[in-house]
Amino acid sequence: MISGKKLFISALLCAGISLSAHADEQLTLKIGTEPSFAPFEFKDPDSSEIIGFDIDIMNAIAKESNFKVDWVQLPFDGILPAVITGSLDAAISAFVMNEERIKRVDFSEPYYTVGQGIMIRKDTKAHIKGSSDLEGKILCVQIGSVGADVARKVKDADVKSFNTTSEAYIALDRKGCDAMISAVSVHEYYLSQTNNKNFMMVPEIIDAANVGIVIPKGNQKIKNLINNGFRKIKNNGTYKTIYSKWFSSGN
Structure with missing residues (x-):
């Protein structure tokens, strides 16, 4: 028969083992993304796996800061x-760090700089040469994007919003709109991947701004985890490798 004292000690030991296992368990963070914004985040057409510049950046940060990523797909x-x-x-x-968003959430250190570009059909190039036209x-714009903010500032413009950039490009191609506003790098990637001969980008960059990782307001623990990991991938060359993979050259 086991005495009460031995049972108590056994219980403590079991509790200690349990707590140690819990303490050693790797942290998992739920990270949101909207995978229809190539080359930042999109689904591989063959495997349906979420891939892209942002995905590689976050996975690299997680590796350096020793946490796991649980990807959550949501509308933008x-x-x-x-x-x-x-x-x-x-x-x-690809969240631009604008004043409106900074009031609601915190951001990591900037990891990219992006400007907005104007995509048009070539049959309208004589009439649309810049933002003044x-x-x-x-x-056409994606709902909630900076491109949508830019479009809403255009005098007397009729802004049509879509859930994804792909839907906006389709509308432009079908003459459902006169121009599509989105990140320059998104337009460039679209042209390189689709080889759409009907489209061209207007040679003007609008509202260049920093892009950062969104963090809950006041959550210093998560901010430190992400910023520390980001600094490491910048210093060890991982960031440059990822950048070169998705864009023309590292910076």
Whole structure:
């Protein structure tokens, strides 16, 4: 028969083992993204795996800061609310660090600089040569994007919003709008991958701004984890390798 004292000691030992195992368990963060914004995040057409510049950056940061990533796919305009309510621990989806967003969430250190570009059909190039020619035009954008913010500032423009950039490009191709506004690098990647001979980009960059990883307001622990990991991949050359993989050259 085991005495009460021995049972008590056994219970403590078991509790100690359990706590140690819990303490050693690798942290997992729920990271939100909207995978239709190539080359930042999109689904591999063969495997349906989420891939892209942002995905590689976050996975590299996680490796350096020793946490696991649980990817959560959401509509773009639903990601910030999910971070704010705590459904997500962070988010990476080419989020520009603008004043409106900074009021609601925190950001990591900037990991990319992006400007907005104007994609048009070549049959309209005589009429649309820059942003000053967009007045009164029909403009396609992705819901919640900086491109949508830019379009809404255009005088008398009719702004048509879509859930994904792919849908916006289709609308432009079918003459459902006169121009599509999105990140320059997104336009460049689209042209390189689709070889769409009907499209061209206007040689003007609008509102260049920094891009960062979205973090819940005031959560210093997650901010430190992400920023420390980011600094490591910048210093050890991983960032440059990832950049060169998805864009023309590292910087």
